[in-house]
Amino acid sequence: xxxxxxxxxxxxxxxVFARAHAAVAARAQADVARHGxxxxxxxxxxxxxxxxxxxLSELKxxxxxxxxxxxxxxxxxxxxGLVVRRRCDRDRRAYYAHLTDDGxxxxxxxxxxxxxxxxxxxxxxxxxxxxxxxxxxxxxxxHAANGT
Amino acid sequence: xxxxxxxxxxxxxxxVFARAHAAVAARAQADVARHGxxxxxxxxxxxxxxxxxxxLSELKxxxxxxxxxxxxxxxxxxxxGLVVRRRCDRDRRAYYAHLTDDGxxxxxxxxxxxxxxxxxxxxxxxxxxxxxxxxxxxxxxxHAANGT
DNA sequence: GCTATATATTTTAGTTCTGTAACATTTACC
DNA sequence: GGTAAATGTTACAGAACTAAAATATATAGC
Numbered sequence: 001x002x003x004x005x006x007x008x009x010x011x012x013x014x015x016v017f018a019r020a021h022a023a024v025a026a027r028a029q030a031d032v033a034r035h036g037x038x039x040x041x042x043x044x045x046x047x048x049x050x051x052x053x054x055x056l057s058e059l060k061x062x063x064x065x066x067x068x069x070x071x072x073x074x075x076x077x078x079x080x081g082l083v084v085r086r087r088c089d090r091d092r093r094a095y096y097a098h099l100t101d102d103g104x105x106x107x108x109x110x111x112x113x114x115x116x117x118x119x120x121x122x123x124x125x126x127x128x129x130x131x132x133x134x135x136x137x138x139x140x141x142x143h144a145a146n147g148t
Numbered sequence: 149x150x151x152x153x154x155x156x157x158x159x160x161x162x163x164v165f166a167r168a169h170a171a172v173a174a175r176a177q178a179d180v181a182r183h184g185x186x187x188x189x190x191x192x193x194x195x196x197x198x199x200x201x202x203x204l205s206e207l208k209x210x211x212x213x214x215x216x217x218x219x220x221x222x223x224x225x226x227x228x229g230l231v232v233r234r235r236c237d238r239d240r241r242a243y244y245a246h247l248t249d250d251g252x253x254x255x256x257x258x259x260x261x262x263x264x265x266x267x268x269x270x271x272x273x274x275x276x277x278x279x280x281x282x283x284x285x286x287x288x289x290x291h292a293a294n295g296t
Numbered sequence: 297g298c299t300a301t302a303t304a305t306t307t308t309a310g311t312t313c314t315g316t317a318a319c320a321t322t323t324a325c326c
Numbered sequence: 327g328g329t330a331a332a333t334g335t336t337a338c339a340g341a342a343c344t345a346a347a348a349t350a351t352a353t354a355g356c
Contacts, residue, residue: 020289141168
C-alpha cells in the first residue's frame with residue numbers, strides 16, 4: 001500500500017467524516033434551538049445533569065470550549081436561571097457550576113427529545129455497525145487528540 | 149434490544165464522534181493556520197483546486213457554509229490574490245470562483261503537508277478499518293442530511 | 297407576453313465563540 | 327520562608343461565520 005493511497009483514502013475519510021458530522025450536528029442544533037439553546041449551551045446543561053456539579057475547568061474539558069468560552073456559556077445560563085456558580089472550598093480561584101432546580105427540570109424536560117433526535121440520526125446503522133463506528137472513532141479521537 | 153439501549157448507544161456514539169471530529173479538526177486547523185488560513189478558506193482553495201472553477205453556489209455545497217459565508221470567504225481570498233470571480237455566461241446572477249496562478253501555486257505548495265497531517269490523524273486505523281469507517285460514516289451522513 | 301415565484305449573490309447587523317491579557321491564587325523549587 | 331512559575335477564571339477586543347433582507351435575474355405558469 002503506497003503512501004499516496006493511504007493518504008488519498010484518509011483525505012476521503014476526512015471529507016466523509018466532516019460531512020457526516022455537519023449533518024448530525026445540524027440535527028442536534030435544530031433540536032436544541034427549539035428550546036433557545038446553542039449546542040454548546042446544551043452541552044453544559046447535559047454535562048452538569050449527567051456528571052453533577054463540575055469545576056469550570058472540568059466543564060471546559062467535557063464540552064471542548066476555551067476558558068473564555070466556559071465563562072461566556074455559564075454567564076448566559078446563569079442569566080437564564082438554569083445554572084449557578086458556587087465557590088470551591090479548596091481553591092480560592094475556582095468555581096463549580098451547578099444546575100438550579102429550574103435547570104434540572106429544564107434538562108429533564110428537553111433531554112428525551114434530543115436523545116431521540118440523536119438516535120434517529122444514527123438509525124441507519126445496525127447495532128453492531130454502531131458499536132464498530134464507536135470503537136473506531138474512539139481510537140481516532142484518542143490518537144488525534146494526543147498524538148499517541 | 150429495547151429502545152433505551154439503542155438511544156444510550158447512539159448518544160455514546162455521538163459523544164465519541166464529536167470528540168474525534170474535534171480532535172482531527174484541531175489538527176487540520178493547526179496545519180492550515182500556519183499558512184494564514186482558516187479551515188473554511190482552505191476548503192475553498194482545495195475545492196477549486198480539485199474540481200476546477202465552481203459557481204459560488206456550487207462552492208457552498210462543497211464546503212458547507214451559508215450563502216453569506218461563501219461571499220465572505222471568496223472576498224477574503226480574492227483580497228489575497230488567491231481567487232478571482234468571473235461572470236457566468238449563462239446566468240447574469242451567477243459567478244464562478246477561479247484560482248489565480250498564485251492561488252494554484254499556493255495550494256500546490258501547502259496541500260502535501262495538509263494531506264500528511266490528515267493521514268497521520270487517521271493513522272491509528274488499519275486500511276480495512278479506514279474503509280469500514282468511511283462506509284459507515286458515508287451512510288450516516290447521507291441519512292442525517294436527508295432524513296432518508 | 298405577462299405576472300408570480302424562485303433563485304444567485306451581496307449587504308448588513310448580529311451571534312457565538314476565541315485569543316490574549318489581567319489578576320488572584322496555588323504550586324514548585326530552593 | 328521567599329520567589330518564580332503555573333493555573334483558574336474573567337474581561338475584552340476581535341474573528342469567523344450566520345440569518346435575514348435586498349436586488350437583479352431566471353423560471354414557471356397561464
